[in-house]
Every structure is written in structure tokens, then in C-alpha cells.
Amino acid sequence: MSAIASRRALPRIDRGVWLPLLAVVTALAIGALLVAATGVALPDAAAAFADGAWGSGYAIGASINRALAIGLVGLGFIVAQRANLTNVGGEGQIALGGIAATAMSLYGGASHLAGPLAFVMPMLAATLAGAAWGAIAGAMKVRFGTNEVISTLLLSFIGIWVLYGCVQSEALLRQPMTTSATLPESLEIPEATHLPRLWGEADVPLHVGLPLALLLCAVVAVVINRTVFGTMLRAVGANPDAARRAGMPIGGCIVLAMAIAGAFGGLAGALMLQGEQWTLKARFSSGYGFDGLVVGLLARGSVKGVIASALLFGFLRSGGINMELVANVPSAIVVVIQGLIIVTLAAAALWIERGAVR
């Protein structure tokens, strides 16, 4: 009864829009209750959150940069999703991208290249490394029938520990040990390989990654909706046998789709390293790959959806970090909020799909 009533009360509003919004608002409200439970005055916490998320040019820039990395992984996710493939490996692909970008910047001679090549080459290296990492899962699926969810999850863990090993070992990427207190991280990458800021020296950390990501959003939207390749991906995903009989290169499509998903992860790693962090640390990604996975799922195959949910997660993360720093609210509360949003949307996914079909 109530379902019918609500359907009448809300005519022509896509569930795919208002339900996620409702989930976000509810999760934020629960988060507010948790903040109150920790004994921090709610206005203080909210002010700190707003300040950290969008309170200054710097804050907005930092939030958007977080959204860039998360969103790129999400973009790659929806490409693979077209072929009915689930890429759970964003975290490892980011790690591999970070390693490749660092190696290229520090030891690959990128900084001596002319002009934009200095920062483009490390990005390319990262993209290729991520693509290779993703392609492994694709090849395993084609060759051995391995479920890509399992292989990308495992490759993710492996990638994380490869990164850890790289910054622990001087023979690899660790900075030279001068004292026993030398941190297990890489040297800072040369200035020439940093991503150029959009506004010169202004205190807004936005860099060329932003226009690049927007361009890639447009490219992905066109490729998956309006090209032969996009149609092939959908055919391979929907009915591999029919696609094979139609003469489509199924194996190639699967490997390529996973490689593209991985490439976006690798590029996200390059943006994080060359855009803001500049040194490679073991925990340099801290869950962006998993955020990207969730963003990709929330988007339900739409590029607009990726952009919206990536921005949400980017701003949430920034606000949460500032809340811990300024208002002494455990940023773990943001983790709870994120988790609640994910669980709620996962729970409602079926219902949203039904609404979309109708």
C-alpha cells in the first residue's frame, strides 16, 4: 500500500536521483548524531566540516582533487561494467600507477624532457602500468575463466604490498638512508614533473588533472554510448555466445575493457602523486580505489553519476579530515557515514533498477 501511495505522490521523479540523495542525507544525519554522542558541539563540528570541505579556495581545490582520483577509478569501472565485468582492483591499480609515475619522474629521466613532456611521460607510464595490472585480470578471465572479482581483489592486495616493498627498499624507490630516521618513502619528484597548477601561484591546488578528467568523462560517455566498441562491450557483456557467433573478438574485448579500467586507476595514481603528494609513501592511496569502486557502482553506468558521486566522496573526505583536526571529532565518523551510504544504496539498488525500467 505505502509503496503505491509513494509512487503516486512522487510522479516522474527518477528514484535513481532522489533515493541516493535521501541515503546521503540520512547517513549525514546519523553522522551528526554520532558527532553529538562524542560530546562535540554539533555547530562546531559542522563548521569544521564545511571549512575543510569548501571553506576556502584551497579546501575546494583539495576536495576536487580527491574527487578526481576517485572519479577516474569510477570512470574505468563503468567502462568495464559495460562488458559485465566488475573491477574491484582500483586500489592496486592506483598503487602501480603511483610506482610507475614515481620511477619515471625520479629515475626515468622525465624531468629532463622538454616542456609538458616532463609531466606527461610519468602520467603515461602510470596509465600503462595500471592498464597492465588490469589486463592481467582480463587475460586470466579469457584464458582460465577466472572470476575477475576475485582476481582484481587479489591483485589489489598484491599491488598495495608491491608499493610497500618499493618504498621500503633502497634498491627500489626508497630515498637514500642518511640516518636511521630516514622515512620509508621516495624522494620528492622533481618540480618539472609536478602537474602544472591551473592558476599559477594562487592558493588553489587545482591542476591540469581537472580538465583532463573532464575531457576523459566526455570521451568515455561517447565511447560507451556511441561507438562500435561501446556496442561490442555491451554485446560481450549481455550475451557472450551471441557476440562470438556474430564474430566479435570476445577475448580481446574483455582484456581491453579490464586494461581500460586499470588504465584509469593508474592515471588516478599519477594525479595523486604528481598533483599533490610528490613523494610516494606506502599508504599513499588510503582507500581511494575502493571509493572509486563504490562511485562506479553508485553511478549505475552513467558518467554524470560518476561525477556526482565522486564529488560527494571527495568533499566528504576533506570535510572529515578537517573535522578531526579542528573539532577533534574522530574522522572515523566519516568512515561510518560512507559505509552507511554504501550499504543503503546497495540495499536499494534493486528497487532503483525497477524504477528505472518502469
Next chain:
Amino acid sequence: MDTHALELLAVFVGSTLRLATPMLFAASGELVSERAGVLNLSVEGMMLLGAFAGAMGSLYSGSPLVGVLAAVLAVIPLALLQAFLSNTLRANQIVSGIGLNLVVLGATTVLYRQWLGSRSRVQIPGIDRWAPPGLSDIPVFGAVFVQSALLYVGLAVLVIAAWVLRATAVGLAVHAAGAEPRALDQSGGSVQRVRYGAVLFCGVMSALGGAFISLGDIHTFTENMTAGTGYLALVAVIFGNWRMGRTVFACLFFGAATALQFQLPAMGLNVPNALLIMLPYLMALLAVGGVMGRQTPPAYLTLAYRR
């Protein structure tokens, strides 16, 4: 071999067993859940919640047994929620698992700071060590058997679970729920009920595994103290090709790899830490790649059943 080397070996075997136990608990639960068709990624969150609730229960009651009970009771609602999400609502099992893990990680971190705060280093009453009579008298290797009593309880449950899976109607129903749910349905069984039960069992075993870490091993709670043990348990099931014997072997192997991280430096050997930590995942990847024979995951793993 001289006595010193033997003693080192005994320490190694003992710590392998100790480190493998939480994985063994969780992996046997996860195995049942996956066999029934539910990939329960929240096994990590279930362990963490078990570790937390176990520690709190023991701290406030003074009795580690109450702690173990608290761990199980705390995880049951979480397991029911996971079962509801992945069976009744047919939510994506991986996404809902990731979400629940985040909720548990965040919530236990916040609650831990609220409840313990500055007393964070407090020692929590743990479970006594015990050895089966006679075994601890064995020269040198006797110490291997002196383990937290929970270990032996867990081993007993594991053996029973293996027997139920292999030789009873319940076990058959679990296999059918994951391999051929329609057949189970048509023969009068309830896929939903079996899958709910399997996830619940996984929750209880994960809770015991978590409680083993906080009460049986470390005697305190720290933020994110399971640190991926649940994921390793899941990997052990994959490496174990969804079979109990091989899964147990995988857990012991992963436990040994973890123990080596601490032992090799002590023996003056310099093997990169990252390599040892990575080893279980690498082995599992090779296994799913078919290097160790054909992998046969349950046909309907991660697929919700709809009548």
C-alpha cells in the same frame, strides 16, 4: 639439529598455529557461506566487531567467557543484516560487504576512543592458556600445544563443521544452495533459509576468530586490530578451492608466512617483509589462475536467488 634450532622451530610452529587460528575460524565460516552462494566480504568487519565486543565484554565483566559471548552476540545482528542484504534485498554482495566493513571500522574506532580513551593501553582479562593433557610434557615441542583454550574450542567446531558439510543433509543443502539453488528449491528446500544460516554461521565463526585475536592472543583492543585477517581468510577459501581440507592448509600456510615475518629478522635473515606479506595473495592468484589445478567455485557464488 642442535637444541637451539629445535627451540626456534618450536616457537615457529607455535606462533604459526596461533596466527593461523583466527583465520581458520573465519575461513571455515566463509567457506560455508560461499558454498551456499554468498561471498561474504564483511567477514573482515565481523572479525573486527567480534574482537571489539569481546574485548569490551571481558573488560566490563572481568570474565573472558562473557567477552566471547559478547563477541558472538554483537556479530549476530551484523550477520543477519548481511544475509538480509545479499539474499532478501539481492544487493551486490561485494558492495554491501565493503560498506559494512567501513561501518564497523568507523564505529569500533569511535566507540573504542569514547569508552577507553586515555585508558587505551589497559590490559583486558584474556582467555587462559591450556594444553591437552600430556602433550605439554613433550620435550621442546610441548610448548607448541600450550595455546589459548579458545583455539581448541575452535578446532572442535571446525571438525564438526567439516563433518556436517561432508556427511549430512544440511551439508548437502549448503552445497546445493550455491551450486544448483533451483534444484534445492524444487526439491522442497529453502535456498533463503540455507543461505541465511550459512551467513549466520560465518558471523559466529568470524566473531570467535576476532575474539581470539583480542582475548586469546593480544589481550587488548586496538583500532582496526584485525588489519585484513578477514580478507586473508577469504583468500584462504579461494586458495583452498572451496574445500575444507585445502582451506585449512591455506590458513596454516598463511599463518606460517606471517610468523616468518617476525622470525626471519630474529634469525638474522633478510627477506623483504613485503614479499612475505604478499605471498598469500600471490599464491591465491596463482591458484585461481589454474596453476594448482582447476578451480571450481560454487556456480552461483555472489548470485542472489530469485524464485
